[in-house]
Amino acid sequence: MxxxxxxxxxxxxxxxxxxxxxxxxxxxxxxxxxxxxxxxxxxxxxxxxxxxxxxxxxxxxxxxxxxxxxxxxxxxxxxxxxxxxxxxxxxxxxLPQTLSWGMMLSRTRTAELAEVRGALETYAARLATERMSDESIEVMRTHVDEMRASSADFARFVEADLQFHLELARSTDNTVLLDLLQSIRSLLRVWSDRAVQDDDHARQAIEEHAAVYEAIAARDPDAAAAAMAAHMRTAAVRLAGTVQTHAED
The missing domain is CATH 1.10.10.10 (Winged helix-like DNA-binding domain superfamily/Winged helix DNA-binding domain)
Incomplete structure (x- = not known):
């Protein structure tokens, strides 16, 4: 060769x-x-x-x-x-084969990966509610505030969104769960970073993150899991729309 x-x-x-x-x-x-x-x-x-x-x-x-x-x-x-x-x-x-399939194959496989992420994020929200320190809860509040302040600044908005989910994942005190979420998020990031495309999407994403934060701050694991599940459903719809748009380019 x-x-x-x-x-x-x-x-x-x-x-x-x-x-x-x-x-x-x-x-x-x-x-x-x-x-x-x-x-x-x-x-x-x-x-x-x-x-x-x-x-x-x-x-x-x-x-x-x-x-x-x-x-x-x-x-x-x-x-x-x-x-x-x-x-x-x-x-x-x-690029281990265990990672390559998720990013590089079909739109269907990307949707399946987003579905797995939704289940893991929902479980992480429940677990974090029970284990998160008061300091970490305050950090999550600052990330929601940053999302509100930067809805017109795409790069800042995406970074605040990312940091919110990272803080939640770290607070589960479960290294395997954290690693899985980080790997899946990395595989989807090329699409998810483009999923919030207008003011309506930004407002919806902010409301969803605020609902997760408020449930965690109230130490209500059922509410936190429900809020995260709702966020993951709408995020999956936005992601699917982004993948479809780019597939047609």
Whole structure:
């Protein structure tokens, strides 16, 4: 098998081959992973630019951009603004099979992963209500306040949302549950970060997080679980809409 030097963008593009118009970003990511694992591409290799990858695969640039974002989240590639995208290491070592199926397959599999996350988050809310310190409850309140203050600032809003769920997961005092939630959240993040797309979605998400916080602050595990389950249902609907939109790009 050929070994590609860092600057060998033409060879990589030729090896990819066209996928056909309309291919989803998940299929692009899967095709890139196949290339990384099947060919002997050295760590540190710079990938072709988005435009060239899109032309080689016969897909839109948005599909390539989403695929590279997913691979960056999973640690497979390193996107360096102004420089390019580089392979971090041997992809077969960087991406265990236990993680690859969740992100890289069909829209149905993504929905199933969101369903599992919903069940785990609901259980985590119940457990955290019983175990969370007063200090952690106060931290969760600040995250809800930050969401309210940054509803017009997408990056801040998403970060506050993430920190809310991380604080809750940590407060379960269950390392396995925390690790599972972090892994699933990472796999879904390329989609979930785009799920809140307008003021109505932001207001709904804030109300849902506030309901979870208030139930936990009241030390009511049943209410906390119910509030989280409701949040996960609407979050799954928003996520499905986002995946559908990008699949049609």
């Amino acid at each position: 050929p070994v590609y030097p860092t600057s060998a963008t033409e060879e990589i593009s030729a090896a990819l081959g066209a996928m056909g118009a309309g291919s989803a970003s998940s299929a692009v990511a899967k095709r890139l992973l196949e290339l990384f694992t099947e060919e002997s591409i050295s760590p540190g290799t710079r990938l072709p630019p988005e435009r060239q990858l899109a032309a080689s695969l016969a897909v839109g640039r948005s599909a390539v951009r989403e695929a590279l974002a997913a691979l960056e989240i999973l640690g497979v590639v390193d996107v360096r603004p102004g420089s390019g995208t580089y392979l971090r290491g041997n992809a077969s070592e960087l």
